[in-house]
Amino acid sequence: MFGNGALQLTNLDDFITPSQECIKPVQVEKKNTSTGSKIKIQKEGYFEVDDQGVSSKLEKVDITLADCLACSGCITSAEGVLISEQSQQELLKVFEENQTLKANGNIEQAKWIVVSLSVQPVLSLAAHFQLSPDECFSKLTGYLQKLGADAVVDMTVAEDFALLEAQREFVQRYRLNAQKQNVLPMLASSCPGWVCYAEKTHGNFILPYISTTKSPQQIMGSIIKQWVGKTLGTPQHRPIYHVTVMPCYDKKLEASRKEFFDAQTESRDVDCVITAIELQQMLQGEGLSLVDAPEGRLTQPWIPEDGQGGAGDGEVRLRRHVGSGSGGYADHIFKYATKELFGEDVSLPLEYKQLRNPDFKEATLEKDGKVLLKFAIVNGFR
Template sequence: MAGFSGVLRLSDLDDFIAPSQECVKPVKVESKTGRGVIQIEDDTIHSTPKYEKAKITLNDCLACSGCITSAEVILVNQQSHEEFYRVIAENEHECKRKVVVVSLSPQAILSIAAKFSLSPDECTQKLAGYFKKIGASYVFDINLARSFSLLEASKEFIERYKRKDSDPKAFPMLASACPGWICYAEKTHGSYILPYISTARSPQQVMGALVKDFWAGKNDISADKIYHVTLMPCFDKKLEASRDDFVNELCSSREVDCVLTPVELEQMLIRDKVDLSQMTEAPLDESLSSGPRLLSHPGSGSGGYAHHVFVNAAKELFQQDVMELQWKTLRNADFREVTLEVAGEVVLRFALAYGFRNIQNLVQKLKRGKSPYHYVEVMACPSGCLNGGAQVRPESTSSTKELISQLETTYSLLPTTSIDSDSRINMCYSEWLGGADSEKAVKLLHTKYKAVEMSTNALGIKW
């Protein structure tokens, strides 16, 4: 690292995948104009230029495999609550004013609700009240976005099933909503594993398209005049929002400008001297929200991808109405499977694989051609999104296991939204996207992945 700025030095990276390494990305540093140190030699005046500090962003880390990180310990300029406060402060100046929109994930809401001993609905409306108090104009939940994500994943699965005999990489189809898993796949297994991964966007990024394309158009607001913030249970969602794929091309504006997490929200509440339990409630804004109550989708606390795809595939492919899925635990509680039998033959075999121990076993089976599954809901965190790396940690009087159990129970008791009865979905497909199979629908509801070539010098690893 000789010759590089100390700002580029990343040490003590905490990750499931690789030992601590130093960032190897070279950064060109531009000199600053202005006064520097004056040296006089042989009657000649030399001005030593000042240099800007070199900075790395999450986007740099996505494009470089010099290190593999879980994004939790990287200093990110554009993905922090400090940046959020900066934009809020700038809104006091009319010439720089932006419309601040906040989108809330149910997993993050439940984590905060547990911290402050609030019901899910109370917490949702108190969060809306808090964000509006400090400068947000609109607050939505992301259930509508998740409905699109589930529908597109289900449609993709049906298409893969119909071509399974001619496409050796049609199955297993692997869920794409977890950015930690996606980053690991791109950097560690590259082009081998990527064809198996669903192209459906995650709810966060569908919400980005809804806010900066659909909602912005409806309200005659330019996308670059909107500052879109999401509250998510995972630091890796910052990685996802930083991808170049998720930019509004008309005005080069990121669809999600800033990702906040429950642990950061705790810091914000302390900074603002706010007791959330005493906060005045405010309703969610209606146009993109599911309603006055916090809702969920049936299935796992990670969004119910396997559940939705399984139920719809059983109905469409085999005319079977499946109401309840009977999951069977295999190696551990984070690896479960469910099957559908028709005439004594297993026609669908789905799995949940949470945590890198199970993910690595899944990948090894795939490489040996031994995976029996048609679909796998893959999440990097053990226990899934309710145990995301940025969720509020348990109090000293309870354990992580107890907290996760509490959150899972609370999530299971949330009323569920019905995708079939949500009239906004058909309206969006027809009026906004120009049809479910249109070019615009593919562009705004799907994405692509790319292998990242390994460039690390193994001798440079810090053990």
């Protein structure tokens, strides 16, 4: 959250209030009884009363991702159908269909599969398999290429574009705000779950303040489908099937949004989203460990080859931006805005002051006792 002057956040908690209780709070085992059983709700919890009048306390059920995504309180049934297309089963099906087409000599009908890797799931898998980040990046690239990926690319380039665009957007908003247009603070969040929550809970009260910059995932979708697909072209003019490896299941919902559907190509910017957990499940399904996977090389179509342009292959090197683990928006926008608006230079990373708790901290630019900028990093869904 970025703005100028006073900044106040209230009601910072991630607890579900009584009116928001999950629709699936307990699990009831089916039993054959003459009259059926009843459920009584008491202060101590939920109790099942059988036909003999004996009551027993019900245990709380574990809510899985499938339960949450299927809940009508969060997403619509139409969104649920779209999310079902975002799974490792769907990805493996596409790989298998491609292999069949190629084996039968119909390579021009096969999809050109591009997989974009983000940093966070690579780090998660590296920790799980006790690999260095660069080793994990290389082996994950090799594993995906072995499955049938035609190109594996690094999503950091899209994160670069997201930071640059967010920097410009904030400066533009700041100047408009000085003209009494009330466009600050700017909320920069790449979390589609939070955006969905804001849309369905707060509506126009909060939406005008959310940054209009696309997330790195969707910027990558535009790069792959629009620039690589239409400008550079693909072998045999094959249609692109774009997969992203992301840290969060909510990215599936983001990829399914109608705003990111191209009517001309009749496809989405991102066709399938896979998480680190799903990649691990894919490996387990084959009885493999990422440690034993072959090493691979990234495809980097934005790096000129022999100075003539085109798709270049590069050594796998993992890199990240300065700042928080969620993209570094606050640090980079603060530094850019400080220079652009006030001619001041600041070094990164910024020094933050913790406020109410470790999940709420802020950075302030002051000059001659006057607060010029005040940025905050707020972690937590609400």
